[in-house]
Amino acid sequence: MCRVVDLQQAVLAKNDDCAEQLRADLAARGTAVVNLLSSPGSGKTALLELELALAARRGVPVAALTADLATENDAVRLARSGVPVKQVLTDGLCHLEARMLGGHLDGWLPADTRLLFVENVGNLVCPASYDLGESLRVVLASVTEGEDKPVKYPTAFGLANLVVVTKTDIAGAVGFDEAAFRRHVQQVNPGVEVVLTSARSGAGVGALLDRALAAADGAPVHSPVMAGRQPDRHHHGDHDHTHSHDHPAAHTHADVAAVPGR
Template identity: 80%
Template sequence: MCRAVDLHQAVLAKNDATAHTLRAGLTARGTTVVNLLSSPGSGKTALLERELLLARERGLPVAALTADLATENDAVRLARSGVPVKQVLTDGLCHLEAAMLHRHLEGWLPDDTRLLFVENVGNLVCPASYDLGESLRVVLASVTEGEDKPLKYPTAFGLAHLVVVTKTDIADAVEFDEAAFRAHVEQVNPGVEVLLTSTRRGQGAGELLDRALAVADGAPVHAPVMGRCQDDVAQGHTHTHIHAHAGADHHAHPDHDHHDQAGHPDHDQADHHPVGHPDHHRAGPGAMSPTRS
């Protein structure tokens, strides 16, 4: 049995149950969710835009949902790929939750969607603790963030199925130590793959898409040990129970108080902005308009 760490466990347990149901439902219809986590400014949106363009070129039915505290900037950018894109404004909440994702997918996600990329709120603390029903969790870090990022945010990196390094084209300029970064990742998440990418130079183009497709086709994912109940480890379960609020990185985030509001009715009012609303300004091949759920 997992020992109760704090009062947030009840909230997380409810989220885990919702995530389990969501994952099962999406898997049954043939949709695989990829949850992308990173700090602000890591290049997450740029990488995702490139992967969506490649998916469209290959004729793969994909979609993207992007979450932010404010602005539609990321969704406007991703809509240029021509795939279905939806913006979720979290109204100050520093992370997505499974119930929020489930609600925003209803009536929007095309039936034939094979991959759904979820661009989580830019934050390596709050989102790390919430399972969204994803089958592939990807944590990104740019070379400008420093080699010790995995040690500063062990929950986020420790629960990743895949780690992606971005902006490698400027690695020399910022004196990024790849070997040290890999060693730190290995320290918190032994055996997880580290993928190097540069959107500007095309390094790693399509590799995230390929790995997501492999998972959709039934390939096993890396099973992180951190945060899992000992009972699950003993039984060989690969699903991660994310109960990490007592970790050192939990107290470092200024928006921590939002966790106490999880499930508050105000959170259910987060704006969602689907592509293609006729009343919104045009943005490339798609457009969005604020609506209230």
């Protein structure tokens, strides 16, 4: 018989240790991390670009790190806001880890950064299990994805401090049932706030920035029910994998300078 070793448990425990250290190190310099998770195509980048531009207009020192398997498309878009942006290419890895994030911040993150927005890899499974040392974890879902998304991905939505609905300007056209979505969110994460937004119409823009700044200033954030149940956090999202991700901290990446007028 083969002996089964739960490598994933060990990997996630190590990640949690790194995340706590990263959280403490960033807090000491006055920086809070906002971890953004969603499916591909949710409109996460479009909303984040507007939030970053709003922060720049308000004079709030923010930065953004965006992770993808390939291309620098999102970083180019986010750089239009005028804030410091870095692209991380994960070479096929479906999520970021705390050690990886910390390695990419060394020598890049401006010293006065108040908020660091991390746009995680588009995926509601793998990233859900990995703490990045964030002060605020935000899960986004568009109205086109269906009202049952929260119950299909209970780990992602169940560990969120804030849930954001995007593309609400087309909610009527796609028949989005807001009440059903809210019921499903509350089923997996009782008490979490749900914010409605539209990057196209501007509705709700600024809410994410306001919640992030409040968290950075020490205001209480929603504490997910699942957060205290470590066995739920220490499996690979909503599928039980037992493989290890022992990747180097330095993945292919690029800094993208803001391009005026783009």
